[in-house]
Structures are given as structure tokens and as C-alpha cells.
Amino acid sequence: MYPRLNIYLKRYQENLEKMIHVCDLYQVSLVPVTKVFCADQHLIDIINQSSVDMIGDSRIQNLKTMKTHKRKMLLRLPMLSEVSEVISWADVSLNSEWDVLVKLNEEAKKQNKVHDIILMIDLGDLREGIYYQAIDEHFIRDIMRLDHLRWLGIGTNLTCYGGVIPTKDVYQKLNDVLSLCEKISGHKMMVVSGGNSSSVDLLMKGELPSYVNELRIGEAIILGRETAHGTPILGFFDDVMTLEVELIELKTKPSKPEGDIGMDAFGEIHHFEDRGPILRALAGIGRQDISIDHLIPPQGVQILGASSDHLVLEILVGHYHVGDILTFKLTYGGILSLMTSHYVEKHYVR
Known part of the structure; x- marks a missing residue:
């Protein structure tokens, strides 16, 4: 039957393994993003066989239906209307709204869980996150009081809306927020989730700042290209x-x-x-x-x-x-x- 989408599983596996190798080389945790292929189980099974610890998807429906032993990250900011399912089906969520954090904490308590969160920081791309100049010590102290949420660290997203390219200057804003969060909280942030496939160019060149220790990557694996400039990645398939x-x-x-x-x-x-x-x-x-x-x-x-x-x-x-x-x-x-x-x-x- 046509039209027909051919999905080359071996090519995806090879791209994934190559990306894992590059991330391991620079001590960056890779979170493969599955939203582009709707968390298709054939491809999830390939991720299941890999060494990554976590899978990321923007839809709670996909996290709910995928069969995996990996930890699961919800990439889109949680809706208040889906808080219960977020706690049930996601191990980690990305957040920026205080009211949502409060509800997540309440629901985690109901479900007798501790839910992990990453606080998203907007570095100027102007999609999700607290604007980097707007975060203050009161907000940081308030997060620390949410006893059924574990604050893993901070994250950012670049290029998806505003097209802002990751650079050392852009990342310095994230580092400044990181320093503030660690100073006020008294804790070292375990995770600095520094972006997506647009950060692969810096990663491959060995120029990704050392404090960035996690990337959420989808397009670079499925299409074999970084997304800051649209450059093909040497040795990767572009026809998965x-x-x-x-x-x-x-x-x-x-x-x-x-x-x-x-x-x-x-x-x-x-x-x-x-x-x-x-x-x-x-x-x-x-x-x-x-x-x-x-x-x-x-x-x-x-x-x-x-x-x-x-x-x-x-x-x-x-x-x-x-x-x-x-x-x-x-x-x-x-x-x-x-x-x-x-x-x-x-x-x-x-």
C-alpha cells in the first residue's frame, strides 16, 4: 500500500550508537527524543537495547504507551489538567510555572512518590522557561520547600522558536543562573540540560561548556544533522x-x-x-x-x-x-x- 513510510531500523540504531559514543566522549548524558516518530515501539525497542538511561517525549500519551525500562522525561511543560498523569507516567518533567510545581508536589504526595524536576531557563529564544534575568532567590527557596519534588537542576531550549544558536556567550547566561541556584539552594545541581540537536555542533567540536552534562536529542539521530546550521553529521545516515x-x-x-x-x-x-x-x-x-x-x-x-x-x-x-x-x-x-x-x-x- 502507498503512500509508504520506510523506517530503516538498523540505520536508526547506528545513528543512535554513534551519538551515544560522542556524548560519552564528552561526559554528556544523552536523552533520545522520540516525539518525531510518535514513540513508535519498534524504535523504542532499539533505545531499550542501548546504554542510555532516559527517554524524552513531549506527549504524556507517548510516555504512557511506550514499553520501556528506561526512565521517562516529559519534555513539554506539564498542563495543570494532566498533573496526575505526569506523576504516574513521567519520572522527570521540565517546568517553569510555580502553580504547576505546587500541583505536581501535591499529586506526588498523593501517589506516594518523589517526582524529579528540571527548572527551565529562557536564554532569549523566547519559548519556555523563566527568563534568565527574572529568576530570584525567593523562587529558588520556594522550590526547595516542595518536599515531594526532587530538583535535579536547570535546563534550556534553543533554536526551536526564536532560532537562537547555542554559543559560549548564550550558555554563559545559563552558567550565571546555575551559580545563583547553587548559591541560594546550597546544593550542587546534578543536571544542566543544555538543549537539543542545535547543540550538537558545539558538542562535536569539543566546545560545549563543561557544566552542560545533558542534551535532549531527536533530529540529529533521526536525520543525521545538527540543527543550528543544518549541517550533516559525518558518518550519520540522513535517510533513516x-x-x-x-x-x-x-x-x-x-x-x-x-x-x-x-x-x-x-x-x-x-x-x-x-x-x-x-x-x-x-x-x-x-x-x-x-x-x-x-x-x-x-x-x-x-x-x-x-x-x-x-x-x-x-x-x-x-x-x-x-x-x-x-x-x-x-x-x-x-x-x-x-x-x-x-x-x-x-x-x-x-
Whole structure:
């Protein structure tokens, strides 16, 4: 059945093991992030066989359903409405809101547990976390009084929203907060969770600050690239997952639609250049499954556009027939969409 997402399990395993090796070299704990593949159990099983201690995911539903003996970290800030499940299914959560911390503490007491937390610090990327200039000693002292929460340390997230690249100057802000937290609390922070795949470039160069001892990495493992600059990582697979689509029409037609142009099915107005007749192909996949911006076509094929169920292509080079299969590489967002779509078959290659 097509469209089909090919998932190469051995390639994922090799990328994971290589990333573990690099992290071990610089004494950094790796938390593999599983949200991009919806915590698919085939890939969870590979992580289960590895030496990592913890798995990270942003959805409590994924932490709830995955079968693993590893500790589990909730990456998205907990909602007040899911506090009970957070305590039940996550060993560690990332936090920034006092009201949530209080509720987590109360629920942990009800469940007779001690729940681990990491306090998120916003270094200027402006997604989650307490702004680095706003943390004060009263907040730190208040956290210490929550007797069913164990404060492991601090963390940050970079590039995901604002695109702020990890640098030594950016990390110095985190180090300043670290010093304040340790001074006021009287305890050495066990964990400094310094970011995600955008920190891999510094890691690989041996330039990640020594106080950063944990990274939460997903894209660098699944796509073999760091995300600060989008550079491929030498020796890593960039095709752990590929998409196969079937051609359902192949015809020479004009390059420009005829008639007055209005909105398409998604309310967008397009402008077309008249390039004369071209060889156009339709494939059986559409925007309900994936945004075309996240597809990397094979050589000699150009993406013209898509509707909800059809991908419109131009064949520049090569000889194709109806029923032929085209293979696309994918971006991180593409994998995320395709793993979520139940219209796309998942095919595991061992």
C-alpha cells in the first residue's frame, strides 16, 4: 500500500550508537527524543537495547504507551489538567510555572512518590522557561520547600522558536543562573540540560561548556544533522526514514492553468509562469498527510504543488509510468507529519 513510510531500523540504531559514543566522549548524558516518530515501539525497542538511561517525549500519551525500562522525561511543560498523569507516567518533567510545581508536589504526595524536576531557563529564544534575568532567590527557596519534588537542576531550549544558536556567550547566561541556584539552594545541581540537536555542533567540536552534562536529542539521530546550521553529521545516515509514493497520472499538459485564477482549496492564490507544455505527474499523497515544504524530491523531479490528496509534480529527467514508485527524503517536520497520519503505511526495514 502507498503512500509508504520506510523506517530503516538498523540505520536508526547506528545513528543512535554513534551519538551515544560522542556524548560519552564528552561526559554528556544523552536523552533520545522520540516525539518525531510518535514513540513508535519498534524504535523504542532499539533505545531499550542501548546504554542510555532516559527517554524524552513531549506527549504524556507517548510516555504512557511506550514499553520501556528506561526512565521517562516529559519534555513539554506539564498542563495543570494532566498533573496526575505526569506523576504516574513521567519520572522527570521540565517546568517553569510555580502553580504547576505546587500541583505536581501535591499529586506526588498523593501517589506516594518523589517526582524529579528540571527548572527551565529562557536564554532569549523566547519559548519556555523563566527568563534568565527574572529568576530570584525567593523562587529558588520556594522550590526547595516542595518536599515531594526532587530538583535535579536547570535546563534550556534553543533554536526551536526564536532560532537562537547555542554559543559560549548564550550558555554563559545559563552558567550565571546555575551559580545563583547553587548559591541560594546550597546544593550542587546534578543536571544542566543544555538543549537539543542545535547543540550538537558545539558538542562535536569539543566546545560545549563543561557544566552542560545533558542534551535532549531527536533530529540529529533521526536525520543525521545538527540543527543550528543544518549541517550533516559525518558518518550519520540522513535517510533513516524515506517516503514512497505511487504515480497515479502522467500526462503532458500546459504549465499555466487556463481561465481566471482565484483561491485554491486552502484559500491561497498562486501565480503561474507560462513555460509551455510540461510533463506533469500526480502522486497519491497530499497536504492532509504532509506539507510539500518537507519533501525532498528525487533528482529530475520538481514539486509544483499539492491539494489535500494529490501531489503535483513535473518530470524533468527520466522515464516513468503510471504505477511507478518515487522515493522522497524528508525533513524533521515531514517525518512528524507522516508518522502522525494513519493514511500512510509504516514499513519497517530491518
